[in-house]
Structures are given as structure tokens and as C-alpha cells.
Amino acid sequence: MKVVVCVKQIPDPADPGALDPETRTLKRDVKLILDESDSYGVEMALQLVDAAGEGEVILVSMAPNGERSGLATALAMGAASAILISDPELVGSDALTTAKLLATAVKDQGADLIIAGSESSDGYTGVVPEQIAGVLDLPSVTAAKSIEVDGSSIKVQRQTDGGYDDVTCPLPAVVSVTAGVVEPRYPSFKGIMAAKNKPVEEKSAADLGFDASQVGWAGAGQEIIEVTDAPKRQAGEVIEDDGEAFTKIVAYLENMKVI
Amino acid sequence: MQLSPDQERIRATAREFARREIAPHAAHWDRDGATPRSLYDRMADVGLMGMMVDPAWGGSGADFVSYALAIEEISAADGGISNVMAANNSPVAAAIEQLGTEQQKTDYLTKLTSGAWLGCIHLTEPHTGSDASAITTRAVRDGDEYVINGQKAFITAGSTADLAMIIAVTDPDAGKRGISAFITPTDNPGYRVISKENKLGHRTNDTCQVAFDDLRIPATDLLGEEGRGLGIALGNLSLGRIAVAAQATGGARAALAAAHAYARDRVTFGKPIIEHQAIAFDLADMATQVEAARQLYLHAAQMRDLGLECAREASMAKLFASEMAERVASKAIQIHGGYGFLNDYPVEKIYRDVRVYQIYEGTSEVQKIMISRNLDTSEG
Numbered sequence: 001m002k003v004v005v006c007v008k009q010i011p012d013p014a015d016p017g018a019l020d021p022e023t024r025t026l027k028r029d030v031k032l033i034l035d036e037s038d039s040y041g042v043e044m045a046l047q048l049v050d051a052a053g054e055g056e057v058i059l060v061s062m063a064p065n066g067e068r069s070g071l072a073t074a075l076a077m078g079a080a081s082a083i084l085i086s087d088p089e090l091v092g093s094d095a096l097t098t099a100k101l102l103a104t105a106v107k108d109q110g111a112d113l114i115i116a117g118s119e120s121s122d123g124y125t126g127v128v129p130e131q132i133a134g135v136l137d138l139p140s141v142t143a144a145k146s147i148e149v150d151g152s153s154i155k156v157q158r159q160t161d162g163g164y165d166d167v168t169c170p171l172p173a174v175v176s177v178t179a180g181v182v183e184p185r186y187p188s189f190k191g192i193m194a195a196k197n198k199p200v201e202e203k204s205a206a207d208l209g210f211d212a213s214q215v216g217w218a219g220a221g222q223e224i225i226e227v228t229d230a231p232k233r234q235a236g237e238v239i240e241d242d243g244e245a246f247t248k249i250v251a252y253l254e255n256m257k258v259i
Numbered sequence: 260m261q262l263s264p265d266q267e268r269i270r271a272t273a274r275e276f277a278r279r280e281i282a283p284h285a286a287h288w289d290r291d292g293a294t295p296r297s298l299y300d301r302m303a304d305v306g307l308m309g310m311m312v313d314p315a316w317g318g319s320g321a322d323f324v325s326y327a328l329a330i331e332e333i334s335a336a337d338g339g340i341s342n343v344m345a346a347n348n349s350p351v352a353a354a355i356e357q358l359g360t361e362q363q364k365t366d367y368l369t370k371l372t373s374g375a376w377l378g379c380i381h382l383t384e385p386h387t388g389s390d391a392s393a394i395t396t397r398a399v400r401d402g403d404e405y406v407i408n409g410q411k412a413f414i415t416a417g418s419t420a421d422l423a424m425i426i427a428v429t430d431p432d433a434g435k436r437g438i439s440a441f442i443t444p445t446d447n448p449g450y451r452v453i454s455k456e457n458k459l460g461h462r463t464n465d466t467c468q469v470a471f472d473d474l475r476i477p478a479t480d481l482l483g484e485e486g487r488g489l490g491i492a493l494g495n496l497s498l499g500r501i502a503v504a505a506q507a508t509g510g511a512r513a514a515l516a517a518a519h520a521y522a523r524d525r526v527t528f529g530k531p532i533i534e535h536q537a538i539a540f541d542l543a544d545m546a547t548q549v550e551a552a553r554q555l556y557l558h559a560a561q562m563r564d565l566g567l568e569c570a571r572e573a574s575m576a577k578l579f580a581s582e583m584a585e586r587v588a589s590k591a592i593q594i595h596g597g598y599g600f601l602n603d604y605p606v607e608k609i610y611r612d613v614r615v616y617q618i619y620e621g622t623s624e625v626q627k628i629m630i631s632r633n634l635d636t637s638e639g
Contacts, residue, residue, distance in 0.1 A: 189306030189319035192268045
């Protein structure tokens with residue numbers, strides 16, 4: 001079984017850097033790491049290949065500056081190889097351009113299944129997996145909490161507000177995985193040592209058949225016109241306990257429909 | 260010292276593992292006086308239990324710098340657990356890899372690296388310590404077997420380990436050359452745990468007194484040649500000393516981090532105590548000492564990786580780091596004031612845990628003997 005996992009390398013959330021005031025996008029000229037929300041997809045893919053008893057996990061990632069350290073983490077976890085789409089021209093690419101590039105890179109891999117995180121921890125557009133499915137004309141299942149392969153189809157539990165839906169879908173397909181649904185393995189030291197010898201194929205936009213006008217700022221169909229701070233949290237309500245405070249708390253929780 | 264990307268990544272993984280899998284539970288395990296066996300299985304999955312062993316035997320094939328960095332990370336979360344890890348890696352796994360037969364490696368080494376088994380080393384006896392050659396545990400050849408009788412003390416993981424490496428006298432007339440090394444599973448009927456010690460620190464592991472009552476070991480489980488046991492036990496002494504320096508650095512670093520966090524949080528006379536210069540300067544001193552210890556152990560570890568003689572540097576790192584750890588942990592308690600004396604705050608446990616680093620793998624006094632005998636006369 002061949003599973004392709006789309007992974008994003010992002011600035012370390014512990015050291016988030018800053019927005020570029022001109023482009024109003026996150027500065028990415030810092031060291032990038034594997035987006036934690038993608039580690040769940042990598043783990044799920046590794047488990048599926050383990051369960052199948054054969055096959056491999058291939059990573060696909062796009063980064064403007066040839067960054068590989070995030071890929072190295074996923075390779076150390078057990079992925080077999082990676083394709084890195086990297087090109088200075090890609091700076092400013094929007095979600096749809098990203099999806100087109102990733103889809104083009106994935107197309108020839110003969111993947112049985114394509115997995116991606118539901119949304120990245122930096123951009124949070126949350127649309128790239130579905131756009132990849134659209135570009136490749138494949139079925140798309142979102143918000144998966146578990147995936148089970150059954151011959152030429154998959155059974156997916158899709159997380160919903162109230163529980164989960166059981167979905168069956170033919171392969172190949174694109175599935176987005178919700179963060180937190182599996183416990184990503186630690187990269188083993190053996191894996192870390194082996195990762196540097198695993199193939200990472202670097203491709204430019206031109207290699208994938210895109211010219212400069214189709215990617216980056218030039219090709220973007222969206223523009224960020226304004227960035228504002230998130231509203232500050234309002235002060236909470238303080239209830240002084242005069243011996244009857246519990247009635248007010250119960251009423252408050254009932255009003256919230258929590259109890 | 261500049262680390263390689265592999266070394267950085269190994270350190271980051273060990274740190275993440277320690278923060279998530281050990282640190283949140285360490286205080287609880289310390290109070291219980293026991294650590295769940297499953298923790299060591301998970302440590303082995305990451306590769307912590309056979310770090311330097313060849314991947315052919317299930318190890319990670321990491322260098323010694325990486326190993327020392329990982330020890331520091333595990334020790335920053337819990338000293339006692341880092342010591343079980345250290346015993347498993349070296350001397351036990353390292354000695355079997357260096358000297359074991361193919362059969363011994365198949366039977367034992369792969370079990371140590373996979374975490375299926377934990378290893379322990381039996382060198383020290385109730386009446387011996389730094390004078391390791393004074394041991395009296397006796398191994399007598401009997402046909403295809405050796406029969407071992409005697410008593411061992413201060414055995415880390417003596418009751419939880421599955422494999423024992425035992426140092427015993429095979430030829431009492433040959434002195435240091437009459438001592439041999441053996442390996443045997445601890446479920447051997449002659450292996451008897453006398454007691455589990457009640458300790459000041461490192462309470463997350465079991466330090467035991469063990470007796471051998473006609474312990475029968477097949478001659479095929481002699482490790483290396485007869486008469487080479489002391490060399491086997493002490494041959495990796497520099498590794499052990501660098502590992503202790505890394506343990507001490509980890510403990511001190513954890514104490515520093517706790518004191519730093521507390522100093523930012525605790526307000527006296529209208530401002531966080533870190534804004535009082537007395538506290539800020541103490542933290543600066545502590546951070547400098549921790550970094551100096553780290554550089555000393557990394558330097559010794561790198562020399563070892565390069566195949567250079569590093570006994571003097573290992574002793575210096577061990578001496579400085581272990582004494583530094585007690586000073587820094589004590590200062591961390593001072594910064595906490597009365598709260599530092601309570602086990603509600605982590606520094607109380609760290610202070611207890613770091614004390615032993617001045618004792619095992621050669622006391623501070625033994626390190627000074629080593630260093631003074633190797634003073635560099637060319638630097639005058």
C-alpha cells in the first residue's frame with residue numbers, strides 16, 4: 001500500500017516570528033519544523049502501511065526556501081522518501097496554487113491514498129486537502145478520526161460535532177485527518193540516523209509544468225488586505241460567595257445549556 | 260561545541276520524550292519508590308536503551324555525544340531513571356557488544372536494545388567501592404559451568420533487571436588478573452535479592468543488595484576471557500563518568516529552570532524576585548555553571564568519539580558537574596525560600612537526586628586522584 005502524506009513545514013509555534021508588514025503574511029525565513037498537525041497524518045499513514053504488511057509512506061511538501069528539517073522529522077518517524085517542491089517563485093502562493101502544485105507532484109506517485117492534515121497550524125485555511133482532491137478528481141473525505149482499509153475501499157470515521165459518521169469511500173482518495181486522533185510516535189534514534197540517507201527529490205515550479213505567472217504572488221487569486229489583532233478576552237464575571245453563590249453558578253451553567 | 264543536525268535532533272527527541280513521558284510523573288514515582296516497567300519499553304522504542312549499539316543488534320548506532328545529550332535530557336526529568344538507562348547502555352550493552360560471542364549477542368544484546376530486558380551490573384560489594392579489585396565474590400569452574408557465591412551491593416535495578424553482568428574472582432591468586440565477567444538472566448535460581456535500599460534520592464529506581472547462592476552459569480556465558488573481568492567492568496569507566504557528568508548537568512539544569520520560573524512568578528516588595536539583583540545574579544551564576552559543565556562533558560564525549568584518550572577530561576567533567584549540581588540545586592531551593600523545602604516544588608527532589616553524582620562512578624576524591632596524576636606539565 002502506497003500512502004502519500006502532504007506535510008507542511010512551519011515556523012516553530014514556540015518561537016512564532018512575525019508578520020511581514022508589506023505582504024501581511026508570516027515571515028518564513030526562519031528555521032521551519034514539521035507542523036504538529038501533520039504528524040497525525042504521518043502516524044496514521046505509517047499505521048496503515050504496517051497493517052497492510054507492505055508498502056511505503058511518501059511525503060510531499062512545499063517550502064519556499066528548500067527547508068528540509070520538518071521533512072527529516074517525518075522521515076525519522078518512518079516515511080520512506082519525500083518530494084520537496086521548492087522554488088523562490090513560490091513565495092506568496094495561495095491555497096489553490098499550493099493545492100495545484102501538491103496535486104501535480106502527487107499525481108505520478110501511484111498512491112492508493114493521499115492523507116493531509118485538516119488545516120495547518122500557521123495558515124489555517126483548511127481547504128488544501130479538498131482542493132487537491134478537486135484538482136485530481138478524487139473523492140475527498142474530511143475530518144477523519146480513523147481510517148481502515150478494506151480491499152479497494154476505505155472505511156473512515158468522520159468526526160462531527162455530535163460524534164462521528166461512518167463513511168465508505170473507494171480508493172484512491174484524499175483524506176484529511178483531524179489533529180489529536182492518534183498518538184504520533186517519537187522519531188526513533190535509528191530513524192533519525194537513517195533519515196539523512198532517505199531520498200528527498202527537490203522539484204521547482206517549472207519541473208511541475210508551472211510558469212512564474214501561475215505561482216507565487218503573481219498567480220494568487222487571493223490577497224490579504226488587512227490583518228487585525230484578535231479581540232481581547234473580556235473580563236469574566238466574578239460571583240462573590242455570600243453562601244448562595246452556587247445558585248448563581250447553576251443558573252449560569254443552565255443558561256449555557258451545559259447542565 | 261557545535262552539534263551536528265543528528266545530535267540536535269536526538270537531543271530534541273529525548274527532550275520531548277522526557278518532558279511528556281517522565282517529567283509529569285517523576286514526583287509521583289519518587290514518592291512511590293518505583294517506576295512502571297512499561298516506561299523502559301517506551302524508552303527502548305525511541306532507542307534510548309541501546310543507543311551506541313550497532314543497528315545490526317537492534318541499537319541506534321549513535322555516537323557518544325548523542326548518548327550523553329540524551330542522558331542529560333532524561334536526567335533533567337528524573338535522575339533515577341537516567342541511571343537505569345545509563346547502566347543498560349554502558350557498561351552492560353557496551354560490554355556485551357565489545358566482547359560478547361555471537362550467541363551472547365543474539366541471546367542477550369538484542370533483548371537489551373529492544374527493551375525486552377533491562378540490564379544491571381554487579382561490581383561493588385558491601386566492603387568495596389573505589390577499590391573494586393578487592394571483591395571477594397567467587398566463581399568456581401565446575402564442568403561446563405561456573406558456580407558463583409558472594410554478595411553484591413549498590414546494584415542499580417538489581418531487582419527489576421532481567422540480565423545481570425557479574426564480576427567475580429575466578430583465580431584468587433592472580434589479583435586483578437584473576438577477576439572475570441559473566442552474564443546471566445536474573446531469574447537464575449541462585450540469584451537472590453536481599454533487600455531494596457531506602458535512599459536519599461534516585462528513589463525512582465531500585466538499588467539492591469543481591470546474594471549469589473550457588474548461582475550456576477554455563478561456561479558459554481563467561482563474557483570475554485577469564486581474568487579480564489576487571490578490565491571489562493572498568494574499561495568503560497570514562498563513558499560512565501561522562502554519563503554521570505551529563506546526569507548532573509541535567510539535574511542542575513532542571514533546578515535552574517524551576518528557580519527561574521519561580522523567580523519570574525514570585526512577587527516580593529512589589530516586583531517579581533527576578534528583578535531583585537541578588538536573585539538575578541544568582542540565576543546568572545547558576546546558568547553559567549550549568550553551561551560550563553555541559554561543555555566539559557561534551558568535550559570529553561567528543562574526544563571519546565574521535566578515539567582520543569579522555570580519562571582526564573571525563574574525570575574533570577564528572578568532578579565539576581557533580582559538585583556544581585549540588586551547589587545549583589541548593590541555590591534553587593534558596594531562591595524558592597521556604598517553598599523550596601517542600602516536596603510540592605520540584606527542587607526538593609532534584610536536590611536529593613543530585614547528591615549521588617559526587618559518589619558513584621568514582622567519588623570526587625577519586626576523580627581528583629585521577630586528575631592530579633595526569634596534570635599537564637607542558638602548560639607551565
